[in-house]
Amino acid sequence: MSSFETIVPALAQALEKRGYATLTPVQKAVLGPELGEADALVSAQTGSGKTVAFGLAVAPTLLGGAQRFAAAGAPLGLVVAPTRELALQVRRELEWLYELTGAGIASCVGGMDMRTERRALERGAHIVVGTPGRLRDHITRGALDMSALKAVVLDEADEMLDLGFREDLEFILDAAPAERRTLMFSATVPRSIATLAQGYQRDAVRITAGGEEKQHLDIEYRALSVAPADRENAIINVLRYYEAANAMVFCNTRAAVNHLTARFNNRNFSVVALSGELSQNERSHALQAMRDGRARVCIATDVAARGIDLPNLELVIHADLPTNPETLLHRSGRTGRAGRKGVSALIVPGNARRRTERLLANAGLAATWASPPSADEVLRRDDERILADPSFGEPVKDEERDFAAALLERHGAELVAAAFVRLCRGSRSAPEDLIDVAPFALSKEKFARREEAPSRRDDFGDSVWFSLSVGRRQNAEPRWLIPMLCRTAGMSKREIGAIKMQPEETFVQIAADWADRFVAATGPDRKLQGSIAVRRIDGTPDLSRAGHQPPKPEKKPHRGKGIHGAPQNKFEKRAPSQGDQRPAGAFEQKPWAKKPGKPKFETTGAPKPKKAKKRKS
CATH class of the missing domain: 3.30.70.330 (RRM (RNA recognition motif) domain)
Incomplete structure (x- = not known):
């Protein structure tokens, strides 16, 4: 194909075998003649095909003009990713991309057995993929030989800095040969990324992948306003309404993940959890259950789900509102990938509407405001799915014909159909009856006035x-x-x-x-x-009798308080000044307050002057 002409032939065959017809904007950008063998700082969103992009970009450097790799020894390429899941996902992508080159790919991630990783490195690998902390451990212990490196890729560089990996990244880059290529991929390029690039790249080509917005054009954003007490019930109805092949529910805390996981398990949803408190083995099993269809709903925190790509993810639900626009885009970017359509639903309590509108505006997104699906809407959607079931389009098989006739003869067509409907509905969780909220036909101005009233x-x-x-x-x-x-x-x-x-x-x-x-x-x-x-x-409660308690006697005023609880001067006047309407007794000199020979101020009704505080030099 013409679009694959500049790609290493072995990788071009792998793309065709994988079903690629065209390249994404970021993949085309890294193959441009202006990049060549130079360093690169690439701005690309997750889900834009950047893993394949940097695999294509470094292939000429790693292969050195050959079609296949020689026997594996010290690594030639190193890919650094912020999380274990993303690192393992990158390894899987590079394995099929480099399959025809004979590349050996090893992973070094936290939570895995270091001895197994060390043995894999000793056997030799052409490309190593890992997380910053584990890679630094292997370098420090002498298990990872950096002397032959030709290219280093930092994937999700902004996220690694946000997670506090700057020191580890600098250590890894300092250990790599000075003449290697360095490619940085980042969703955004803040000052911290620019500083890191300036210190560790040579004349880097700045690439901003076009069409980054297109990723979110394939996502339908829906803001669902609910009563605060109905948040979890609304999530259940959204899951039931869409019946997505894979759905992901995002929470802000581990405790919320555990709570929703237990709730949805009780409601007969096939659900797995993904949070930082799980071991690497548990997290790997959870993702595999989503990929092979044993689970359909994944409840996760933001950090645990960083960079995860689930092929059939059709629905993202924000159980807790994202804290910033970047998090909103990252969560939503789990769906609508590689040209597939997806839905991103924000569960918005009534008092959080304004905050949600600001969040969407700052992210540059337009969402449809609506109520969550009601129980009746979910049941109607179930009926539509039953009527559209592809089983009705298949002819009756010979081995089924006799039994189908026996059923009709014994129970009749209506009863058989009713039993079929009950079986279909019984296999699903019943929808929730939601509290009715204000209609959404109100304009923003009316909504704001109603909130402020x-x-x-x-x-x-x-x-x-x-x-x-x-x-x-x-x-x-x-x-x-x-x-x-x-x-x-x-x-x-x-x-x-x-x-x-x-x-x-x-x-x-x-x-x-x-x-x-x-x-x-x-x-x-x-x-x-x-x-x-x-x-x-009956009627209005009589508050004068209900729970009536006799009033307690008033306490005597504190010796430092005046007649109405106001602070009283230590030295008081013996008589009221002109115009002062307080009782005369309130100005009597207290015997205990008198200090003969040391008058503090004149008895003119003026307050006691405060001492000026000394200013520190």
């Missing part, structure tokens, strides 16, 4: 009052009472009116059309969380 409860409308058997003495607070009430009855904050706290009980105002549902949700014992008794009140 002060909360008023005097016009709450028809309501019913309830008494809860917890009060201030039990540390009851609205911030945990309101979510508990919403979870119990499936309502939102809009259905809760005033909350009046008493020492031993709390009165809560519930919208009238939700009162019966709230009572039914409390069960026959009329209790919340097993111990909080609920009692319906």
